Amino acid sequence: MSAPRMRAPKSRDRRDFLKSGATGAAALVIGFHWSSDGWSQEAQERKPINPFDAWVRIESDGRVRLILAKSEMGQGVTTSLPMILAEELAVDWKQVSIEQAPTNPSVYDLGTGGSSSVRTSWLPLRQAGAAARAMLVQAAANRWAVNANTCRAEQGAVVHGPRTKRLPYGDLVAAASKLPVPDLTKVTLLNPAEFRLVGTDIPRADIPGKVDGSGVFGMDVRVPGMLYAVVARCPVFGGRVKRFDATKAKAVRGVKQVVEIPAVPEAHTAGGIAVVADSTWAAMRGRDALEIEWDEGEHAQESSATLRKQFDELVSRPGGTLVRHDGDAEEALGQASQRIEATYEVPFQNHSPMEPMNATVHVRQDDAEAWLPSQGPQWGQDAIAKIAGLPADKVVVHTTLMGGGFGRRYHADFAAEAAQISKAAHAPVKLVFTREDDTQHGFYRPASLHKLSGALDAKGQPTAWLHRMSSVSIDGYWTPPDKAKPASSEVGGAANLGYAIPNLRMEYSPAKSGVPVMWWRSVEHSTNGFVTECFLDELAAAGKVDPLELRLRLLAEPRKVRIPPDNESTLDTSRLRAVVELAAAKAGWGKPLPAGRGRGIACHFSFETYVAEVAEVTVTKGVVRVDRVVAAVDCGRVINPDGARAQIEGGIVYGLTAALKSAITIDRGRVQQGNFDDYEMLRIEEAPVIEVHFVPSDAAPTGTGEPGLPPTAPAVMNAVFAATGRRLRRLPITVEDLA
Amino acid sequence: MAQITLTVNGKAHAVDVDPQTPLLWVLRDTLGMTGTKYGCGIAQCGACTVHLDGEPTRSCATVVEDVRGRSITTIEGLSADRTHPVQVAWIAEQVPQCGYCQSGMLMTAAELLKRKPKPTDADIDAAIGGHICRCGTYPRIRKAIKSAAAHPSRPAAGGGAK
Numbered sequence: 087m088s089a090p091r092m093r094a095p096k097s098r099d100r101r102d103f104l105k106s107g108a109t110g111a112a113a114l115v116i117g118f119h120w121s122s123d124g125w126s127q128e129a130q131e132r133k134p135i136n137p138f139d140a141w142v143r144i145e146s147d148g149r150v151r152l153i154l155a156k157s158e159m160g161q162g163v164t165t166s167l168p169m170i171l172a173e174e175l176a177v178d179w180k181q182v183s184i185e186q187a188p189t190n191p192s193v194y195d196l197g198t199g200g201s202s203s204v205r206t207s208w209l210p211l212r213q214a215g216a217a218a219r220a221m222l223v224q225a226a227a228n229r230w231a232v233n234a235n236t237c238r239a240e241q242g243a244v245v246h247g248p249r250t251k252r253l254p255y256g257d258l259v260a261a262a263s264k265l266p267v268p269d270l271t272k273v274t275l276l277n278p279a280e281f282r283l284v285g286t287d288i289p290r291a292d293i294p295g296k297v298d299g300s301g302v303f304g305m306d307v308r309v310p311g312m313l314y315a316v317v318a319r320c321p322v323f324g325g326r327v328k329r330f331d332a333t334k335a336k337a338v339r340g341v342k343q344v345v346e347i348p349a350v351p352e353a354h355t356a357g358g359i360a361v362v363a364d365s366t367w368a369a370m371r372g373r374d375a376l377e378i379e380w381d382e383g384e385h386a387q388e389s390s391a392t393l394r395k396q397f398d399e400l401v402s403r404p405g406g407t408l409v410r411h412d413g414d415a416e417e418a419l420g421q422a423s424q425r426i427e428a429t430y431e432v433p434f435q436n437h438s439p440m441e442p443m444n445a446t447v448h449v450r451q452d453d454a455e456a457w458l459p460s461q462g463p464q465w466g467q468d469a470i471a472k473i474a475g476l477p478a479d480k481v482v483v484h485t486t487l488m489g490g491g492f493g494r495r496y497h498a499d500f501a502a503e504a505a506q507i508s509k510a511a512h513a514p515v516k517l518v519f520t521r522e523d524d525t526q527h528g529f530y531r532p533a534s535l536h537k538l539s540g541a542l543d544a545k546g547q548p549t550a551w552l553h554r555m556s557s558v559s560i561d562g563y564w565t566p567p568d569k570a571k572p573a574s575s576e577v578g579g580a581a582n583l584g585y586a587i588p589n590l591r592m593e594y595s596p597a598k599s600g601v602p603v604m605w606w607r608s609v610e611h612s613t614n615g616f617v618t619e620c621f622l623d624e625l626a627a628a629g630k631v632d633p634l635e636l637r638l639r640l641l642a643e644p645r646k647v648r649i650p651p652d653n654e655s656t657l658d659t660s661r662l663r664a665v666v667e668l669a670a671a672k673a674g675w676g677k678p679l680p681a682g683r684g685r686g687i688a689c690h691f692s693f694e695t696y697v698a699e700v701a702e703v704t705v706t707k708g709v710v711r712v713d714r715v716v717a718a719v720d721c722g723r724v725i726n727p728d729g730a731r732a733q734i735e736g737g738i739v740y741g742l743t744a745a746l747k748s749a750i751t752i753d754r755g756r757v758q759q760g761n762f763d764d765y766e767m768l769r770i771e772e773a774p775v776i777e778v779h780f781v782p783s784d785a786a787p788t789g790t791g792e793p794g795l796p797p798t799a800p801a802v803m804n805a806v807f808a809a810t811g812r813r814l815r816r817l818p819i820t821v822e823d824l825a
Numbered sequence: 826m827a828q829i830t831l832t833v834n835g836k837a838h839a840v841d842v843d844p845q846t847p848l849l850w851v852l853r854d855t856l857g858m859t860g861t862k863y864g865c866g867i868a869q870c871g872a873c874t875v876h877l878d879g880e881p882t883r884s885c886a887t888v889v890e891d892v893r894g895r896s897i898t899t900i901e902g903l904s905a906d907r908t909h910p911v912q913v914a915w916i917a918e919q920v921p922q923c924g925y926c927q928s929g930m931l932m933t934a935a936e937l938l939k940r941k942p943k944p945t946d947a948d949i950d951a952a953i954g955g956h957i958c959r960c961g962t963y964p965r966i967r968k969a970i971k972s973a974a975a976h977p978s979r980p981a982a983g984g985g986a987k
Contacts, residue, residue, distance in 0.1 A: 292924070293924070
């Protein structure tokens with residue numbers, strides 16, 4: 087997700103971290119400071135100070151603990167990131183255990199999203215591991231009174247020359263940790279040819295605890311004296327409590343307290359009535375017994391229909407923010423020998439991780455402690471600190487396992503509400519969202535509507551592409567109006583279209599809505615990939631060109647495409663073309679299929695990763711069955727291939743749910759869906775066979791959590807077109823669409 | 826309020842709760858056995874699946890009064906040391922992602938294999954079709970069930986980071 091980049095404050099007290107983080111005399115702690123952009127100037131100028139932040143801790147018995155600063159939500163960072171450290175540190179993976187970093191943003195680049203963990207941690211973790219290795223080697227050289235150049239590290243020990251001398255790390259760590267920390271920008275990194283771990287399938291360290299019930303998710307946290315809470319929130323977005331009567335709720339067995347919590351605008355909470363009880367069930371029963379009158383506020387008349395009308399008006403005329411302007415699309419459209427028009431539409435989507443939102447917080451007089459299943463524990467810490475009236479460093483946050491995140495768990499709303507309730511209850515409180523709460527009080531993938539016009543010349547070659555888009559803008563929701571750049575978070579994957587079409591124009595117009603929006607797995611790419619890749623297919627069909635052939639033709643010339651004005655990433659058309667070719671080859675593009683079946687292709691660049699997918703579908707009486715999806719992925723060097731494969735598989739299934747099953751719709755200002763009976767997920771009998779192929783690469787690694795998703799819906803809809811001749815432009819599709 | 830006695834993983838427990846409380850919350854909140862998960866509360870997702878006298882049962886939609894004196898097995902009781910064939914297969918095939926739904930998946934898969942030692946794809950669909958995995962581990966679940974069927978007494982792999 088294009089999450090705001092969190093930078094470490096300049097000098098929040100590193101000594102505090104020392105006290106909490108570096109425990110035990112035999113702990114080797116390598117200090118450095120990183121930001122999402124890798125090394126900051128500030129850090130390079132600062133003398134590296136040993137023992138600051140703890141990446142590597144070696145016990146005297148040789149056991150190694152590696153620190154994980156990112157949050158585990160099933161994407162495998164518990165394994166992939168420590169693999170990088172262990173590689174450079176030259177330790178045996180079997181010696182390694184992994185420990186979650188404390189929530190200390192002055193040391194760690196916390197926050198997990200945007201498929202960025204591997205991409206942004208790769209170099210800093212290599213440097214940290216290599217620096218630790220260099221210090222251990224130096225300690226051994228000192229002990230033996232030899233030149234460090236004659237020593238090397240292998241498998242958790244330092245050896246000298248022809249292995250005449252050998253000292254395990256456990257014997258060296260006390261001395262090594264007292265040595266000066268080398269300049270991390272100059273420390274010698276391993277030659278990739280020497281990698282033993284990186285690039286191999288390492289079983290995920292978090293999996294054993296997920297097959298025996300021992301893994302502790304946020305929902306599973308238990309603290310002595312803990313109470314349970316649920317909150318009644320106004321069903322209409324932005325609504326407030328007018329008055330309430332808790333008499334009946336308080337009579338429910340187990341209910342301890344009923345308390346109104348006010349809105350916290352910084353955390354985007356609307357407030358409500360919290361019911362605190364001695365069990366989750368009692369809290370839920372108590373809430374059922376509440377009598378509440380709501381002030382429904384200004385959004386009570388909003389509906390999906392009113393929003394659609396607004397979108398339609400905004401995209402039906404020029405005047406949106408111009409985000410791409412090559413050549414003169416309008417003139418070229420006027421001169422086209424063939425002009426194609428289409429309108430695409432997608433609804434709001436909820437993240438719906440299997441573990442509903444929850445948080446356990448204990449606000450005390452002088453400090454607070456929290457257990458958060460959070461992608462952004464540092465934001466949760468800030469929110470709790472503000473509510474508790476404490477400095478952030480008095481709030482200890484334990485990041486737990488997450489039963490899925492998908493962007494939703496970056497938010498701090500659940501932490502803020504739990505802090506409010508704990509403060510009122512004078513006890514540790516576990517706040518639980520029911521599934522209905524999770525569905526109806528989320529922060530949704532924006533709904534959007536897209537009008538596209540394309541021009542073809544007499545040979546069927548696209549000469550112009552005009553894309554007018556309107557959506558509920560994420561940046562418009564999160565950023566104060568005077569600073570918001572509504573287009574910036576919405577046009578990725580469309581404004582940087584990689585195809586060589588001489589006249590390209592894209593305009594964006596934000597719509598007004600009371601529906602809270604947020605980053606959802608692959609964010610705007612989830613919609614823009616669908617829209618652009620289906621429309622390109624329409625141009626291929628209109629020009630009577632094979633859809634694969636048209637893509638290859640338009641990506642033939644190697645080019646680098648950047649989105650003006652502020653997108654940092656660059657699309658390399660050669661890499662996009664390569665994944666298209668690989669997916670087509672692996673899928674058997676062009677091989678005949680029986681009647682009723684079809685094959686479709688789509689490609690997309692997002693989060694610095696290139697993915698192409700070929701879908702095969704069978705359409706029977708209006709029902710689309712996706713039989714097979716073949717994905718080709720260029721994510722640079724692959725750290726843990728089986729883990730990366732799982733992420734692409736997951737992105738495809740998540741994308742299929744949005745394409746075939748689920749939609750959040752609004753009526754009278756509220757979400758109409760509540761649970762998995764009306765917000766349906768793909769199930770096993772609907773899941774296709776999935777094959778994932780990686781492009782061999784020595785390029786810097788990039789992420790896989792999100793990029794598998796954007797090509798899925800368009801590959802499927804293009805396959806439906808191939809099977810039926812019907813072009814579906816609104817997701818999710820229904821049986822009626824193909825009737 | 827009368828106490829209700831139930832047997833969980835072979836051990837008898839007497840609990841003093843509202844008899845209408847779903848078994849799920851008795852397991853999680855009263856007995857502190859949190860391996861059984863809350864996902865939907867309406868028997869739609871399967872995350873709360875336990876064995877009730879050997880039958881896969883949605884504990885979120887089963888009131889505790891109705892399990893009085895009956896035998897309940899939860900994920901914690903599937904094996905003492907992750908050696909049940911489905912657990913071994915789940916690790917071998919690297920099935921879980923977030924893992925939240927997997928307790929329920931494993932309980933259903935274990936019972937399926939007991940009933941049908943060589944399940945077909947249709948058998949797997951019928952059994953797992955009542956479960957939801959938002960991370961999309963379905964292809965690996967299918968593979969793991971077949972793998973467990975092929976290796977009913979495979980030893981667990983060891984080693985590696987913890």
